[in-house]
Amino acid sequence: MDKQIHCIVTGERGEIRSFALSRQTVKVVLGLCCFFLFGSGFGWFSSGENxxxxKQLAQVQKELDVTVASNASLQARTAKQEQEQQALLNAALTDLKHKSRVIESILASVGVNLEVHESAKGAGGPFTRQPQDSYEGLTLRVxxxxxxxxxxxxxxxxxxTITSQFGGRLDPINGQPAFHSGVDIRNNPGAxxxxPAGGVVVASGYDNGHGNFIVVDHGNRFQTSYFHLQKGFVKTGEAVTRGQGLGLVGNSGRSTGAHLHYEIKYRDKLIDPVKFIQVPSRAAALQTKQAAAMAK
Structure with a gap:
C-alpha cells in the first residue's frame, strides 16, 4: 500500500502542480479538522445553554428580590402592629391602674378590707410571684x-335631710341618752x-319598734336595714338589684315623723352609713383629681 497520497492542483492557466502527503499527515490534518469542528459545535451548544x-438565573434573582421586598414589608407591618398592640396594652394598664386606685380609695374610705382570702388546703405548685403592675396582676386585682x-x-x-346621726344621741321620744344604730333621713311620706347595692332580702315584716322593715344581705358580709316604711315592695327571699325600688318612706312603728331609718352592717358590726352615703361625691372628686394629674 502506498504510504503517500499525491494531490494534483490545476490553475486557471492550465498550470499543474502536484504535491505528496503522507497518510499520517492526512490523518493528523483530518483529526485537527474534526477537533476544531467539534469544538466549534460544543462551544455553540455551551453558549446556547449559558x-x-x-435567563433562568435572572428570573430567580427577580423572584428573590420580590420575596425579600415582601418579607421586609411584612416585618415592617409586624413591627407596626406590635407597637400598636404595646400602645394599647400601655393604655389599658394606665386605665386599670386609674380604676384600681379609684376603687381602692372608695373602699378604703369606708374601711372595707380588700385582702383576698384563699384556702391553702388542696393547693400547691412552684411559687411564681405575680408582678403587681402586670396586665394580668392588675386585671385580677380590679x-x-x-x-x-x-x-x-x-x-x-x-x-x-339627715336628722339624726349614727352613734350617741338623746332619744327623740323620751329624751334619754341612747345609741342610734343608723341614720335618719327625713323626706315626704311616699318618697x-x-x-344601694344588689342582694337578697333576708327579712321583711312589721314590729312595734321598727314599723314596716326590710333587711337586705348584699354578700361579702354587707347587710342593710330599712325601718319605718310606709310600704315595702319586696319580700323575704327575693333578689334585688342596685337601684331597684324597695319601698316608700313612712312613719310606721316608733317614730316621730316621716323618715327612713337606714342601717349598715359589715362583718356583723354596725357602721356609720354616712361614709357610704358620701362615697359617690368623693369618688367623683377623686376621679377628677386623678384625671387632672394624668393629663399633666
Whole structure:
C-alpha cells in the first residue's frame, strides 16, 4: 500500500502542480479538522445553554428580590402592629391602674378590707410571684375590687335631710341618752327608697319598734336595714338589684315623723352609713383629681 497520497492542483492557466502527503499527515490534518469542528459545535451548544441559564438565573434573582421586598414589608407591618398592640396594652394598664386606685380609695374610705382570702388546703405548685403592675396582676386585682364593690351599699337609699346621726344621741321620744344604730333621713311620706347595692332580702315584716322593715344581705358580709316604711315592695327571699325600688318612706312603728331609718352592717358590726352615703361625691372628686394629674 502506498504510504503517500499525491494531490494534483490545476490553475486557471492550465498550470499543474502536484504535491505528496503522507497518510499520517492526512490523518493528523483530518483529526485537527474534526477537533476544531467539534469544538466549534460544543462551544455553540455551551453558549446556547449559558444564555438559557443566564435567563433562568435572572428570573430567580427577580423572584428573590420580590420575596425579600415582601418579607421586609411584612416585618415592617409586624413591627407596626406590635407597637400598636404595646400602645394599647400601655393604655389599658394606665386605665386599670386609674380604676384600681379609684376603687381602692372608695373602699378604703369606708374601711372595707380588700385582702383576698384563699384556702391553702388542696393547693400547691412552684411559687411564681405575680408582678403587681402586670396586665394580668392588675386585671385580677380590679376583678376582685369590682366583685367586692358590687356588694358595697354606695350612696343614699333616698334623698332627704339627715336628722339624726349614727352613734350617741338623746332619744327623740323620751329624751334619754341612747345609741342610734343608723341614720335618719327625713323626706315626704311616699318618697321612693332604692337599693344601694344588689342582694337578697333576708327579712321583711312589721314590729312595734321598727314599723314596716326590710333587711337586705348584699354578700361579702354587707347587710342593710330599712325601718319605718310606709310600704315595702319586696319580700323575704327575693333578689334585688342596685337601684331597684324597695319601698316608700313612712312613719310606721316608733317614730316621730316621716323618715327612713337606714342601717349598715359589715362583718356583723354596725357602721356609720354616712361614709357610704358620701362615697359617690368623693369618688367623683377623686376621679377628677386623678384625671387632672394624668393629663399633666
Amino acid at each position: 444564555i438559557v441559564l443566564r 376583678d376582685h375590687y369590682v366583685d367586692t364593690i358590687q356588694s358595697v351599699p354606695l350612696g343614699a337609699p333616698v334623698r332627704g 321612693k327608697i332604692i337599693a
